[in-house]
Each structure stands twice: as structure tokens, then as C-alpha cells.
Amino acid sequence: MNRDEFLALALRNPVNVTIIDVLAQLDLPDAWLVSGCLVQTVWNVLTGRPVDHGIADYDAFYFDPDTSWEAEDSVIRALHERLAHLGAKVEIRNQARVHLWYPAKHGLPYPPLRSSREGIDRFLTQNTQVGVRRTGGGYEVYAPHGFDDVAGLIARPNPGPNFSATNYEAKAARWKALWPELTVNAAE
Numbered sequence: 430m431n432r433d434e435f436l437a438l439a440l441r442n443p444v445n446v447t448i449i450d451v452l453a454q455l456d457l458p459d460a461w462l463v464s465g466c467l468v469q470t471v472w473n474v475l476t477g478r479p480v481d482h483g484i485a486d487y488d489a490f491y492f493d494p495d496t497s498w499e500a501e502d503s504v505i506r507a508l509h510e511r512l513a514h515l516g517a518k519v520e521i522r523n524q525a526r527v528h529l530w531y532p533a534k535h536g537l538p539y540p541p542l543r544s545s546r547e548g549i550d551r552f553l554t555q556n557t558q559v560g561v562r563r564t565g566g567g568y569e570v571y572a573p574h575g576f577d578d579v580a581g582l583i584a585r586p587n588p589g590p591n592f593s594a595t596n597y598e599a600k601a602a603r604w605k606a607l608w609p610e611l612t613v614n615a616a617e
Contacts (some may be wrong), residue, residue, distance in 0.1 A: 430580035432570050435471060438487035440560060440568075442470040442480040444517050448487055451511045451561035457504065459492035459545040461523075461571065468557050468579050472608050475582070483607035486518040490545040491558070496526035524548040537591045546571055553597045555585040582608060584614040 440446050445466055452460040466487040473482045487509070493500060501523045508521050524542045531539035542548050549560050549571060556578035559573040578585055584601045586592065594616035601613040 430576040432568050432572070432576070435558060435559075435572070435576045435579060436561065436568055436570055438471040438474045438503065438563060439467040441474055442466070442484075443483075444487060445470060445492055445513055445561070447515060448489060448519060449561055449563055449568070451508065452489060452491075454510070454592040455504075456490040457493070459490075461490050461545050461549070461562045463545075464546060464552060464557045465487045465559040467559050468562060469608075471579050472582055472611075476608060476610055481517075483604075484517075488505065489519065490524050490548050492524045492542070492545045492548075494525055496523065496529060498526075502550050510607070523607055531591065535591070535593070535596075539591050540554065549573070551591055553592065553600060555587045556583060558587065582610050582614070583612045583614065585614045588617070592616075596614065603606050 445462060449462050452462065454612040466484050466565065469482075469484050470480050473480050490503065492502075504523065505521055507616070508519060512519050526543045528539045531537070536604050545560065549558050550573060554571050555574045558573055559579070562569050576581075584604060586594070597616045605611050605613055
């Protein structure tokens, strides 16, 4: 699977398209739709399921040097107001401030990030290390590990500073129940 094939399949989910468009309209810095909602849409198309099957939420990232809670809350409220009609759970987080709350919430280190792409790089699984955003009249896709695992329905751990084998195994078990075709590589 190449970039264009991945993008065409991920955009079959109209919720993905709407969120990407609204992120661009809000003109948030370094804003991306990321992770599971993109990959799981592709899995659903490949396995003949409804495009939104198993998608628990839609995650979006942006990167703003204003790390105040008030600034992030303002973005969260603006996005939710624009997307309320979708009836989907959308979570947006300023990647510049994740290091402020992540260690207390998850008990794991989380060095500060310098961009949304670095946030994508820290996902638990390599197959979900993807992001899509609008650029001019088209789309930019970020996928540091490519699309082979997505196309092959493979979950692979992404060891890093905030990796948790327990969290990986829980996520992979949920996915395996929803997509039995999935091959889960064990965390080492």
C-alpha cells in the first residue's frame, strides 16, 4: 500500500474528512488527524466492514507554544462546537503541553515534544503512527513506518520513552476482538 492508496481508503470515512477540513478551517498550528481513526477506517474497508466499525474516538493533534490549559480548552471547545453534528467522540490535544500531564496520568516519562509529528512518533504501535492534514488543495500524510503494517493488518509495538507493554497488550486485545484478521506482534 502506498500513500495515495492509504489516503483514499482513510478518506472513505466522512468523519475523517470533516475533521481534517475543520482543523484546516480553524488554522491551528501543526494540526493533524492522527492514529486509529485513520488506520481502523482502512482496516474496515479492507475487511468489508462499515467504515466506522470499532472506532472509539477520533484523535487530533496540534502544536502551540501556549501551553496554558485555558488556551487548549478554548481549542477543544471550538472544535467540539464545529463537530457536534457528527455525533463522534473527537479528542484534540496540544502536543506542546503533553509532557505537563502525561507522567502523572500514566506513570511514565514523557520528554517534551517539538512538533505534532514527534507526538505521532510516540504512539504505542507502529501501525498507528500516521497523520493526515490539509495542505493547500490537497493532503499531507505523515507515516514514518509506511503502510505495510496497515495493509497487512499487523499491530507492532513501538518501544520508546513512554512505551507500556501492558497498555499495548490491552489495546491490541481490543483491536483483535474487533478485527479478528489482525496479527498482533508481542511486546518484547
